[in-house]
Amino acid sequence: MVFNPLMQPNFFVRSCRRLSKPVNLDKPSITRFWLDVNALSGETERYCRKAPYPLSFGQAGNAFHDLSRHEKSYSMRLFSYFRSSASYRVRIALNLKGVPHEVVPVDLATDAHLRSPFAKDNPFKGVPAIETDDAVHGQSMAIIEWLDEAFPANPLLPTKPSERLLARELALAIATELHAPLGRPAIQHIRSELGGDQNAVATWQHRWLEKTLSGVEQRLEDRETLNFLFDRPGYFECVLIPQVYNARLSGFDLGPYPRLRKIDEACARLSAFRAAHPDAQPDSRDQI
Known part of the structure; x- marks a missing residue:
């Protein structure tokens, strides 16, 4: 079971809203409670300390009870290839949302x-x-x-309809325009049925990558995007980062795409993305 409470700090902060007897989080008894249940790291504890809501011992206990019950009652398996x-x-999506799951x-x-x-x-x-x-x-x-x-x-899509449209436009441009021509079946067909060598495969891949990623880069340039499409990673980044990984594998030059590279670098610093990386999977050739 893969579960990381760091992925959903808002769950714990919501536990702090409605209270009768607020207590100080710095009290040793509360700190020991966090550590004893082995559910919060120091980073999440610090997050809760900074929250504008007071936290009672009873409310914290109820929060962890609900979380434990959810984890035990809901079983999800993801069938995956590294x-x-x-x-x-x-x-990436599962990690960003903090949903308990098992990778098969x-x-x-x-x-x-x-x-x-x-x-x-x-x-x-x-x-x-x-x-x-x-x-x-x-x-x-x-x-x-x-x-x-x-x-x-931890929603992946923003609340504004116009922003949801933009996230879907960019994500689906990658998913629909690139996945089929660059997928495993298409590459196998080029090699086995058409007799294409690695140069032919690379030429095919780079043609489609340039077409779609140029459009995505232009949209990001128009928005003057920084680390993420919006204020935090979500729907678009779930789709972009795997495509950037595959583009590098094919030898595609990402130099003309500074906005894409900046988002990729920002995501690489986050645990949700590092844990989802192919090299971190149980079936990765580096892990076998």
Whole structure:
């Protein structure tokens, strides 16, 4: 089970709103409580100390009770391949939202996705796929949207309709224009059916990357974007970062895309993105 309470500090801050007897968080008894339940690191404790809401011992206990009950009652598995950009998207989304889950590797290199039991439960025979309490569902963008609806805390999409439109415009430009031509099936077809060598594959990849990433970069330039599309990473960054990773693997020159590189650098400093990185996955070739 992968769960990091650092991913949802607002959950704990909401616990501080309605109180009868506020107490000082600096009291040793409260500090020992945080440490004894082994649920808050120093960083989250400091976050709560700075919160404008007082915190009672009883309210804190109730918050951790609710969190523990949620973690035990909801079981989710993510079927993933370490280098799949679509899987990478969902791993980032799960981490940003702080949703408890288990990563189950599916080895695309050995066609495990085409065999039972995975293929039986997932008619699309691809990754990622999410197994919830009721079924297995595929398609990364549908999964990410569902996560945001099913788990409202730490929203991936902003509240303003115009900003939601922009986030979807940029994310779906990458997901719809690049995923199919640059995906594993297309590259295999170029190599096996058309006899293309690595130079032919790279030329194909770079053609589509330049077309779409140029449009995304222009949008970011128009907004004078800094570290993220908005004030924090979300829907767009879930899709962008895996594509930047794959672009580098293909040898694509990201020099003309300073806004994309700046967002990539900012995201690389965050634990949600580092934990989702292909090199950090249980099926990564570096981990095997």
